[in-house]
Amino acid sequence: MTTPIDQLTVLPPCDQPLEIVREASTFVVVNKPPRLLTVPGRHPANRDSVIERFRAEHPQVHAVHRLDFDTSGLVVVPLTKTSLSHLSRQFQARSVSKTYTAVVQGIVRDDEGEINLPMAPDPERRPRSKITEDGKPALTRFKVLERDHSQDRTRLALYPVTGRSHQLRLHCQAMGHPILGCEFYAPPEVAAMASRLLLHACTLAFEDPETGEALSFSVPAPF
Incomplete structure (x- = not known):
């Protein structure tokens, strides 16, 4: 609707x-x-x-x-x-090759990996999306660039293979590390850690x- x-x-x-x-x-x-x-x-x-x-x-x-x-x-x-x-x-x-830089909450353990979780729009919480088994395939690869133990945050390079709406935000949240400044998928205290969403499309x-x-x-x- x-x-x-x-x-x-x-x-x-x-x-x-x-x-x-x-x-x-x-x-x-x-x-x-x-x-x-x-x-x-x-x-x-x-x-x-x-x-x-x-x-x-x-x-x-x-x-x-x-x-x-x-x-x-x-x-x-x-x-x-x-x-x-x-x-x-x-x-x-x-x-088309795309790389994003993100700063996420918490220390990401693995140096690199992938998040392969299907997604769909969430009609009850627009404009958000959700992880769901009957959604469209969504794949994100990641690599740790820097771990900041003093502030409990990690800088990541993100490589989206697919291009779903809010894919990077939702995939980071789904692996337990929401992006700082994200008002849609991060807890309020993590959203408040930055004055903007710390997500940037750095290469194309x-x-x-x-x-x-x-x-x-x-x-x-x-x-």
Whole structure:
């Protein structure tokens, strides 16, 4: 059931600019700040987004992938129908490589591993998702970057194989290590440990939709 417009949350405005990482004739790679939508929201007050900021010069622009409102980091925006089609095929084939940095509560014991738990939207707690046996496959690989025993937290590199909504947040919570600043899946005391969600899309690699060249971009986490 679709939520009526007057019951949708109005998000706070984002006054941070988009950082242009690479601008080509057929695509743009940007570093999205936290608390900015990738695509316009349903509520008229939630139009500001990565895509909307490009539509003044590129009226037909569409998103090929998204980052959560609270997540910062790299997003590729196709500027032509041909590049949209080409990049869409790459995402569908899972040939696009993505790495995220996260800071989680607690000390993660294993140096590396994977979380393979199916997920589905949680209709009772929108916009949250849930782990459920009848959900869609969801796989995340992880590697420990740093353990901070004094503050009881761990810095992780996360490698999503699938791209479910809230996958990284929910998978970290499911293995007992919620991401700091996560208002949806972390206990209140862990959510309060950071002023923002400590999740950042730090690398993005794909094939140039025009030339076929292998491209890779990197922006370190700002936390």
